[in-house]
Amino acid sequence: MSGYYTADEVRAAEAELFTRVPAGVPMRRAAYGLAGVVAAELRSRSGGVAGRKVGLLVGSGDNGGDALWAGSMLRRRGVVVTAVLLNPERAHAAGLAALRKAGGRICTDSAAAVGGLAGAELVVDGIVGISGRGPLRPAAARIVAESDVPIIAADLPSGVDPDTGAVEGPAVQAAVTVAFGARKPVHALAAARCGRIELVPIGLRLPAPRLAALEPAAVGAGWPVPGPADDKYTQGVVGVHAGSETYPGAAVLCTGGAVAATSGMVRYIGSAGPAVLAQYPEVVAAPDLGAAGRVQSWVFGPGSGTDRTARDRLAEILATDLPVVIDADGLTMLAEQPELVRGRRAATVLTPHAGEFRRLTGEEPGPDRVASVRDFAESWQVTVLLKGRSTLVAEPGGPVLVNEAGGSWAATAGAGDVLSGVLGALLAAGRKPGWAAAAAARVHAMAAESAAFAMRPDAYAAAPISATPLLRHLPRAIAAVRSLPV
Known part of the structure; x- marks a missing residue:
């Protein structure tokens, strides 16, 4: 059976993982998998990777860090990467530094974000992760609504409840969702919002699932x-x-x-x-x-x-x-x-x-x-x-x-x-x-x-x-x- 794990179950598994691996390793694993999916999607859609353009919508949590680290890895493969920081003061510091070092572009003006994403083949949704609840905030909602670029969601589409799949307002509609470590209930209960699901293992040890699917x-x-x-x-x-x-x-x-x-x-x-x-x-x-x-x-x-x-x-x-x-x-x-x-x-x-x-x-x-x-x-x-x-x-x-x-x-x-x-x-x-x-x-x-x-x-x-x-x-x-x- 394929298991689906709630936000609390995943956080508990992550806490156990942090006792076994150095700090930062789980995020790098997630980012590496995300970058790989984005690169494969670029190749499928446009025939190549180098020289293509990708936008990042970056929130203040770990999902924003995942997106920034993935952006730095894509940049080293020749992708033009622009990160829109929705909350610049709280952006993940190490991920942001890695993207800057790799030559990524940074946009801190959300009002100019849609223009900054012009020409992008894909946008990565790193707005919120499994700790997020409720609809997108106005600035993020506006950017998502005004952009017609296909979105790859990091872990889950932002604005969709991770445990119930409920949508109470503006939310991301993803073409692909890259699940980190485990599938979450949202991936089954709101599959139409998630698009294709890609699972990236990061080393979690998970209990017997309370929500599962027969293979x-x-x-x-x-x-x-x-x-x-x-x-x-x-x-x-x-x-x-x-x-x-x-x-x-x-x-x-x-x-x-x-x-x-x-x-x-x-x-x-x-x-x-x-x-x-x-x-x-x-x-x-x-x-x-x-x-x-x-x-x-x-x-x-x-x-x-x-x-x-x-x-x-x-x-x-x-x-x-x-x-x-x-x-x-x-x-x-x-x-x-x-x-x-x-x-x-x-x-x-x-x-x-x-x-x-x-x-x-x-x-x-x-x-x-x-x-x-x-x-x-x-x-x-x-x-x-x-x-x-x-x-x-x-x-x-x-x-x-x-x-x-x-x-x-x-x-x-x-x-x-x-x-x-x-x-x-x-x-x-x-x-x-x-x-x-x-x-x-x-x-x-x-x-x-x-x-x-x-x-x-x-x-x-x-x-x-x-x-x-x-x-x-x-x-x-x-x-x-x-x-x-x-």
Whole structure:
């Protein structure tokens, strides 16, 4: 797993590092890595390094020092470097001296900064680091707003909260972010602000992460596939209760997600059986739970309605000792009857979006979404998958898992129905609920991206998709993660 560490965790690791290495070494390591990324980006964008122009936006903290030291290293490679000191009296003394010695230009008049950066191919954001909170101050905000030069952020985009990714006002929009020593929550929770993430090791010794992401290779290695002794029953049988006369499509999409994710068996319960069987004749359909047959997990809720019959079926499913995924209409009913899941011993996975989260808890899930989803999981003693571009998965007592999708192609009607079916299939195959939720989210996001780019392969550009092409690309996404070396 890839870990993400809060500002406090990183500062503690830095304090331990300072007991092992001479003063100044960690900053030089960070600066060297930053300079390398800037040089590579210059070469990629302009075809060279020497003679190119780079601007530095320098604040008063250590990030300003990182930027100044990196500027001195770039200067020695022939780059024209101009540093804008936003707080000249508090600029990092050693870094500033190094840049001056290397022949860098210094601008102390923030009003003239935009002109001083004219012609730059790149600007390095060294305004604030992990100790910074709140939006950019007016002078920095003006420079950032008036400059149209691509920005490489040192550690994190200034103005974005390092622990929550929240943006409360003017903030940097980076093309690339160079993370020093460890990834921070901002790199997953506000990835759109960070651009491409490059990690520069500086020697930190880090604890087990409380926020982490599954590696795609680990998802592929753990994905259930048939073994030599398997049959359709031993691979896991998932039961799906979804859809209604009003929303038969939800049944098709949810069941289709389960079919795509498993080579075992899918049983469907509900009134949309004819529509499901028309798309997936391999599904075994039954009119009610009594005729369903044996299953190893249940998915309940997409398009199921909230009438008395649906409520009775939800209560009956939750009374079993089987893992259950609850989505959509099922969550609406739980908001009114939370006692149905509280105290349940079997795995229960709730998959709300932000509005459903609010209905269930009475509160918005932000700005600290990690704390919100962790508290919800602990309070209800369930696994929670909070949907979004950065999907969060929390279960009692464990780390929060994050899946940064890399885009929002799955933000379309019916995509959540597909995700629930995939998740239910993984639970039926015996995967643990936290892992199953995070793995399902990873493959679901990959399928959405694959479908979006498949719409215009000749143009190397993506196009908006619906849930149906996402569903069709699930097997390709599963194959992709399974092909990765562990």
